[in-house]
Amino acid sequence: MNFVKGLQMSEYVYKLYQSSQIKCLGTLFLIVNCSHSAPVRAILHYVQTNAHIEEQLLLLTLLLCSTVSLLVRVEISVALKSEIKKLNIAHAVVWLLVAAQVVVSQLNLVSHKVVASPYQWEYPYLLSIIPTVFSFMALPKNNISYLVISMISAGLFCVAPILYGGMEMFPVAQQLYRHGKAYRFIFGFSAVSIMYLVLIISLQVHGWQIYYSKKLLDAWFTSTQDKKKK
Secondary structure (H helix, E strand, C coil): CHHHHHHHHHHHHHHHHHCCCCCCHHHHHHHHHHCCCHHHHHHHHHHHHHCCHHHHHHHHHHHHHHHHHHHHHHHHHHHHHHHHHHHHHHHHHHHHHHHHHHHHHHCCCCCCCCECCCCCCHHHHHHHHHHHHHHHHHHHHCCHHHHHHHHHHHHHHHHHHHHHHHHHHHHHHHHHHHHCCCCCEECCEEHHHHHHHHHHHHHHHHHHHHHHHHHHHHHHHHHHHHHHHC
16 A cells, blocks of 8 residues: 555656656655655645645755755764774774783783783773773664763773873883883883874774764754654
């Protein structure tokens, strides 16, 4: 039955196209494709039965504008989700490297001369996997609560340990820069240099995570408000 009604609406729009009232194939395509949804089908039915040709064109134009606006919001949401997923994966890789160093050091799997013991900031940073997990959980079903938790916990478990780590390792980095002396190594490389590189990468990843999450949250709020108005 829904298919038949949608087909009838599509035929009606095509008649308008034949009568030279709608000459934009893009407009015709959008209206026909949206004619299977119940709200749009109801509007088209009202236009077909109750409105004059000028009113029909005006209402169809408004319907088209609303449809385009919806498609743009959906496209933005999809793009933001894609970027957040990439950043989440990047963070997961960094987290695994930090976790590997902590596990190897705690279990004494290799000598500390090969893999140095972790700095203090690395232990609380292990909790940074929590916001990433909530972010992954929020994306499939557009869960606003999980996304908010992810953003708040990112500040606590991601950004805060990174800032503390920068201050903790600064004297060691300063000594390495001035005197060229290093006391901790990871596979022959200065541990402080490697961990500062990890800090810089992590800070950028988490900064973009929070930024894109805020943009996505705004898009979801706008969509939710529009649904409530309807």
